Amino acid sequence: MLQVIEKAGFRNPAVRDFFDSFSGTSKENVARKFGVKGANFIAYK
């Protein structure tokens, strides 16, 4: 994702925070298997 954001022209894309967004859902095991998490992104023009 960061590369895609930068390629579009934005500067200094970064991930600021992670979230265990799928904890307790029916897809929790799938999320853990593939390392799926929520994340906060920031980038500047």
Added chain:
Amino acid sequence: MAAVCPVGFDRNRLKAEVRATYARVAQDPHGDFHFHRGPEYAARLLGYDFSELRSLPAAATAPFAGVGNPFKMDPLPAGATVIDIGSGAGMDCLLAARRVGRRGQVTGIDMTDAMLERARGAAREDGLDQVRFEKADMTKLPFEAQSVDLVISNGVVNLAPDKPEVFRELYRVVKPGGRLQFSDIVIESGLSEDVRNNIDLWTG
């Protein structure tokens, strides 16, 4: 995460599936879905202020299905022009509207009619004049070039079949000095071709 959906993947079907899934969320936010919804989830796992969420109309908060918290990052400046890509029932837009104040402007973009209807009703109920909602595709935004200070979004860009196209469009509308400040999913491991072609995993 795949930047572009697989060759041969039916993009129109994907968009239709996304619309159908989130229309069901709008109509029945407490239904059976494989992702969390609602203000309790937003406060417990994403760090939203529960007392602030309780002060918003339930029409906006009950269907909330974001995956992060754009408000945990830099403060939204008073007077800013903000767009929310995939605004759903409008919870983040209402929070943004309170932060930018009456000199600011917040526009939520969504492609699901049922969500737009909920969001507009919630904005009326909350009495915020500086927020509006429009139906649009995130790759064809109804904004002039360099007209937006800040883009927020929450768990939506991952649903787009062509992410580079989305970010090119966002770059077009953001002012020089403006920024993206959004939440989405990350996938730490590589995905097999079977998984990448599973439309159920794209729409949730």
